[in-house]
Each structure stands twice: as C-alpha cells, then as structure tokens.
Amino acid sequence: EGIPITHNGTDTVFPVLGPSDSVTFKAKYTIPEDASGEIVNNAHAEGTRLNGETISSNEDTAKVHIQIPGLSFEKSVEPESQEPGKGVDYTFTVTNTGNVDLYDITIADPLTGLTFTTPTKLTRLKPTERYTFKAEYTVPETDESHIDNTAKIEAFIGVDGTTRDKLTAESSARLEVIKEYGGLKLTKSYLDGPKTPGSNVKYLFLVENNT
Numbered sequence: 233e234g235i236p237i238t239h240n241g242t243d244t245v246f247p248v249l250g251p252s253d254s255v256t257f258k259a260k261y262t263i264p265e266d267a268s269g270e271i272v273n274n275a276h277a278e279g280t281r282l283n284g285e286t287i288s289s290n291e292d293t294a295k296v297h298i299q300i301p302g303l304s305f306e307k308s309v310e311p312e313s314q315e316p317g318k319g320v321d322y323t324f325t326v327t328n329t330g331n332v333d334l335y336d337i338t339i340a341d342p343l344t345g346l347t348f349t350t351p352t353k354l355t356r357l358k359p360t361e362r363y364t365f366k367a368e369y370t371v372p373e374t375d376e377s378h379i380d381n382t383a384k385i386e387a388f389i390g391v392d393g394t395t396r397d398k399l400t401a402e403s404s405a406r407l408e409v410i411k412e413y414g415g416l417k418l419t420k421s422y423l424d425g426p427k428t429p430g431s432n433v434k435y436l437f438l439v440e441n442n443t
Contacts, residue, residue, distance in 0.1 A: 302330030305401035313408035324365040334387040341383040
C-alpha cells in the first residue's frame with residue numbers, strides 16, 4: 233500500500249516517489265484586491281522514470297469562489313412633510329448586494345419617540361435579498377422647520393461564534409414640519425344704537441393678531 237507524504241518544502245520537486253506512494257504539495261496564494269467571481273487554477277505533475285523517460289499526470293482543476301460582501305441601506309419617510317401632533321411612517325430598506333450571506337442584521341435609529349413596528353434584528357439575508365424595517369413617529373411641537381436624523385445598519389459575515397467581519401452603512405431622511413401661522417382678524421361694529429337718515433354713525437374696528 234502506498235504511503236501518503238506531505239511535502240512542506242518551498243520547491244516543487246520531490247526526490248523519489250515509490251510505487252503506490254503519494255505526496256502532497258502545499259502552496260499559498262494571495263487573492264488580488266480586484267478579484268471577482270472565482271479563481272480557476274489548473275495543475276499537473278511530471279516525473280522521470282529510472283530510464284530517463286518523462287511521464288505526466290492528468291490535469292486537475294481547483295476553483296476558489298471569491299467572497300465579495302456588499303450592503304446597501306436606504307431610509308425614507310412618508311409623508312415627507314407633516315404637522316405637529318400627526319404621524320409619519322419611516323422605512324429602512326437593507327439589501328444584500330454581495331455574493332455571501334449576511335447575518336445578524338441590526339438597525340439603530342437615535343430619533344427620540346420613534347417606535348419600530350418590526351423587529352430591529354434580522355437573522356440572515358441571502359445575496360440579492362431585501363428586507364424593510366418599519367417604524368412610526370409622531371411629529372412633536374418644535375421650533376424647527378424640519379427634522380433630520382440618521383439611522384445605522386450593521387451586518388456580519390459568518391454565523392455567531394466564528395471570526396466575523398462586520399459591514400455598516402448609514403442613511404438619513406428629512407421630515408419637513410408644517411407650521412400653522414395665524415393671521416389678522418377684523419371685527420367691525422358700531423357704537424351707537426339705531427340712527428335716522430342724515431345722522432352720523434360711529435364704527436369700531438377691532439383688529440386681532442391670532443398668531
């Protein structure tokens with residue numbers, strides 16, 4: 233029976249391989265930064281018999297699938313303008329734009345008074361999949377003409393308990409606050425009672441600022 237041998241040397245030559253023996257060569261390769269898709273690598277072995285004849289093996293192929301993680305995130309509000317005391321709906325859409333699964337996707341938004349109507353954590357998101365977190369918000373009384381705030385999403389490559397890389401993204405939305413401005417109110421009246429033709433009438437004009 234052949235003896236399996238692991239060759240850890242830096243060269244690609246093993247001196248003698250007996251009948252039915254096997255040897256394993258090892259090599260390292262750094263994946264280029266701009267690599268995409270997969271890396272296809274072909275290899276074959278050659279040897280020399282005692283009579284000097286060169287023999288070749290079959291060619292075998294190994295494929296390395298390149299992991300390219302990706303994440304997009306968009307926050308929006310509907311309606312985009314609202315009066316104080318009335319409600320709006322926020323949506324937070326996350327899309328897996330890469331080619332690997334994302335895990336433990338978590339949404340965070342610091343806006344005070346925001347109430348999520350969906351869970352704020354998603355266990356898994358496969359490539360090309362999309363998920364929308366949702367929240368409700370009541371516009372407060374404010375002197376500001378708009379409310380700006382930014383939400384953050386984070387996701388991990390790999391399941392919990394493994395060494396994981398983290399992806400993060402942020403997105404902002406502006407809510408215009410509708411202001412109700414008052415105006416002037418005019419009330420007209422006369423001071424004296426009924427008058428006969430030819431007599432004078434005194435009028436009173438009351439102007440009020442109801443802002």
